[in-house]
Amino acid sequence: MTATQIPHTAPGSPTPVSAALADLLFPGQLGATHRRWRDFFSSTAFRFQEGLTHRERIALSYDRLRLVNGAVAAPQALAGDPVDLTALHEWAGVVDPGMATIASIHYNLFFGSLADHDPAGRDLGEYVRADRIGTFLCTEAAHGNDAANMETTATYDRAAREFVLHTPHAGARKFMPNTGPAGGAKGAVVAARLVVDGTDHGVLLFLTPLSDGDGSPLPGVEVSPLPQTVSSPVDHCATTFHHVRLPFSALLQGDHGRLTPDGEFTSGFGSPRRRFLQSIGRVTMGKLCMSAHSLGVMRHALDVAMRYAHTRVTSGMTNGQRVPLISHRGHHTALLDATATAYAATLLQRSVVRQWGRATGEEREAYERLTAISKAWITWRARAVMTECRERCGAQGLVQENGIALQLASVEGAITAEGDNKVIMEKAGGEMLLGGIDLKPECEIPPAHRELTDPQFLQDLLADIERISHGRAKARLRQPAASPLARWNATVTPAVALADAHVHRLAAECLLTAADQAPSGVPADLLHGLHSLFTLRRIAAHSGDLLARGRLTADHVESLPDAVDAVLGLLEPHALTLTHAFGGSRTLLRTHPMLHA
Numbered sequence: 001m002t003a004t005q006i007p008h009t010a011p012g013s014p015t016p017v018s019a020a021l022a023d024l025l026f027p028g029q030l031g032a033t034h035r036r037w038r039d040f041f042s043s044t045a046f047r048f049q050e051g052l053t054h055r056e057r058i059a060l061s062y063d064r065l066r067l068v069n070g071a072v073a074a075p076q077a078l079a080g081d082p083v084d085l086t087a088l089h090e091w092a093g094v095v096d097p098g099m100a101t102i103a104s105i106h107y108n109l110f111f112g113s114l115a116d117h118d119p120a121g122r123d124l125g126e127y128v129r130a131d132r133i134g135t136f137l138c139t140e141a142a143h144g145n146d147a148a149n150m151e152t153t154a155t156y157d158r159a160a161r162e163f164v165l166h167t168p169h170a171g172a173r174k175f176m177p178n179t180g181p182a183g184g185a186k187g188a189v190v191a192a193r194l195v196v197d198g199t200d201h202g203v204l205l206f207l208t209p210l211s212d213g214d215g216s217p218l219p220g221v222e223v224s225p226l227p228q229t230v231s232s233p234v235d236h237c238a239t240t241f242h243h244v245r246l247p248f249s250a251l252l253q254g255d256h257g258r259l260t261p262d263g264e265f266t267s268g269f270g271s272p273r274r275r276f277l278q279s280i281g282r283v284t285m286g287k288l289c290m291s292a293h294s295l296g297v298m299r300h301a302l303d304v305a306m307r308y309a310h311t312r313v314t315s316g317m318t319n320g321q322r323v324p325l326i327s328h329r330g331h332h333t334a335l336l337d338a339t340a341t342a343y344a345a346t347l348l349q350r351s352v353v354r355q356w357g358r359a360t361g362e363e364r365e366a367y368e369r370l371t372a373i374s375k376a377w378i379t380w381r382a383r384a385v386m387t388e389c390r391e392r393c394g395a396q397g398l399v400q401e402n403g404i405a406l407q408l409a410s411v412e413g414a415i416t417a418e419g420d421n422k423v424i425m426e427k428a429g430g431e432m433l434l435g436g437i438d439l440k441p442e443c444e445i446p447p448a449h450r451e452l453t454d455p456q457f458l459q460d461l462l463a464d465i466e467r468i469s470h471g472r473a474k475a476r477l478r479q480p481a482a483s484p485l486a487r488w489n490a491t492v493t494p495a496v497a498l499a500d501a502h503v504h505r506l507a508a509e510c511l512l513t514a515a516d517q518a519p520s521g522v523p524a525d526l527l528h529g530l531h532s533l534f535t536l537r538r539i540a541a542h543s544g545d546l547l548a549r550g551r552l553t554a555d556h557v558e559s560l561p562d563a564v565d566a567v568l569g570l571l572e573p574h575a576l577t578l579t580h581a582f583g584g585s586r587t588l589l590r591t592h593p594m595l596h597a
Helices: 018-027 028-043 054-070 075-079 082-095 097-115 270-280 282-311 331-358 365-391 394-398 404-416 421-433 454-478 484-517 522-541 543-548 556-580
Strands: 134-135 152-159 161-166 174-180 187-197 199-209 221-225 236-241 246-247 313-315 322-324
Touching: 018 028, 018 331, 018 484, 018 522, 018 556, 028 082, 054 097, 054 152, 075 082, 075 097, 075 152, 075 322, 075 543, 082 331, 082 404, 097 134, 097 174, 097 282, 097 404, 134 174, 152 543, 161 187, 161 199, 187 522, 199 246, 199 270, 221 556, 282 322, 282 331, 282 365, 282 404, 282 556, 331 365, 331 484, 331 522, 365 394, 365 404, 365 421, 365 484, 421 454, 421 484, 454 484, 454 522, 454 543, 522 556, 543 556
Parallel strands: 134 187, 152 187
Antiparallel strands: 152 161, 161 246, 174 236, 187 199, 221 236, 313 322
C-alpha cells in the first residue's frame, strides 16, 4: 500500500490503529501490568514540583519511594518478576528519575540479591515496610568496571562467629551508592572479599546496616557526600567501613560460596571471578531495568515532542500562511526517525526480557551478553532520541516541567550504571570473536535482482554489515602485534562495530516480526514503514562497505535517498497515531505547560 492509499488518521485521541500498535508494543501487558504503573505514577503525588533545591528533590524521591512501596505487595516477588519490575522502571523515570533510581536499587539490587541467595532466617520486615531503605555497595573509588578486583574485606572471626568489614585505604571506599542521610535509616548488601584464616575466597555479599532512623551513620560507618551530578538527583556518597562487626547471618550464601560457623568454606565454582559474578548476578537484571527506564523516558519525550509539533504553528512557504511544525519535512524527519528507533528498541527489550525470563544453565551466558549489549544500545539510542526531541521543542524543551530535560539527564546515569556502555560493548565484541555469535549465511540471490522495498532484503543487508564487521575484526586479531594489548587495540574498533551490528539487526528483526504479526491494513503498513526507515538509515550509513563487497549495486546506493523520502511521506500523516500507541498518561501530559500554551 502506498502513502496515498493509507487512510489519513486525523490528530487527536488514540484510534483503533494506535490501539492495535499498542497491543504489539505491550503484548498482553498494557491492560494490566503497564497500565497499573502508568496510572499509579499519574497521581498528583508524583507531579513535578517547581523550585526545589537538590536536597529537597532527593528527600521527595524517598517520600515517593515509600508510596511505591505501599503499592508493592511483596518486594521479593517484585524482584523475581522481570516483566513487572521492568514495567515499573518504564513509568517511574518519567515522573521522577531520582525516585526511579533508588527504587531500582532497593527492589532489584538489594531485595533481588537477597532473593537470589539462601534464606537465613533474617528478619527483613523493616526493609519490606521501607522503614529502612536498601542499597547496594559494590564498586569502589579505584575499582569501577574492574570491580572483581575490589579491596574491601570481610574477615571471619571464628571465635566470635562474626565478620569484620573493613576498608583498607581510600581507593577501596564504596563509590557513589545512595548512602546519605536523606530517606532515613538504610542498610546495604555490601560486596567484600571473604577472608578466612588469611585465605582470600573472593568477593561475596554481606547484609550490613548503615544508618539509624535519622540517617546518621552507625558506629564504624563513614559516609562522605559526593559532588552533585548532572544526572538523576540522588544522595551519592563515598562509604568507608572501619572494622564494622557483622553477625554470621550477614553473609549471603549460595552454591557459589558457603561458610560453616567453624570457618570451612566450600564452593561449586573453582574460579573466584565466577563466584563474584554469581554474587552480583542482579546487575544483569539491573541492565534490563536501565533499558526499561531509558525506554520509558524516551517514549514520553517523543510523545511530548510529537504533540508539540502538531500544536505549535510556524510560517509556511507563502506570505501569511501558518502551518504546524510537523508539516515541514525538516522537522518531522527527525521525529519519525526517532519513532522508528523507539519502536525497534521497545520491541527488542520485550524480546530480551522474555528470553532472560526463561534462560537456564548454559544458555545463561549468551543471554547475559544479549542483555548487556541491548542495554548499551537502548540507552545510547534513548539519549540520541531525547536530544533530538529536546531540540525540536526549542526553548520549551529546556523547561524541566515539560518532561524532557530532566529525564534526558537521567539517561546519562543509565549509560554508566550496571556497567559502562563502552566497556560492555568491547567485552561483548571480544566474546563474539571467540565464538559467541552465529552469523547468518550470505543470501545467494544476486543483489541486482532485489529491491529496497523488500523487507527481507533490508534484513539481509543488516546481516551483511554484521559479517563485514566480524571479518574485519577477525583479520585484525590475526595480524602480528608487539603485545596482546597492541593486538586488542587494533581489533577493538571493529569488535565493537560487530556487537553494535548484531544488536541493531536483532532490533530490526523484532520490528519486522511485529509488522508481520500486525492486523492487515494500516497497522501493518505503518510498522513495515517504520522497519524500512530504520533499516534504510543503517544501510545508508554502511553503503560504502556494502557496495565494495557487492552486496548493494550502484543503483541501490543512488536510490537510497529517494527510498527514505518515500517512507517519510507514508508515515508523516500518521505520526500522532504512532506515538499515541505508546500509551502515555493523558493526565500526565496535561501537566506539561508547552502542550497547553
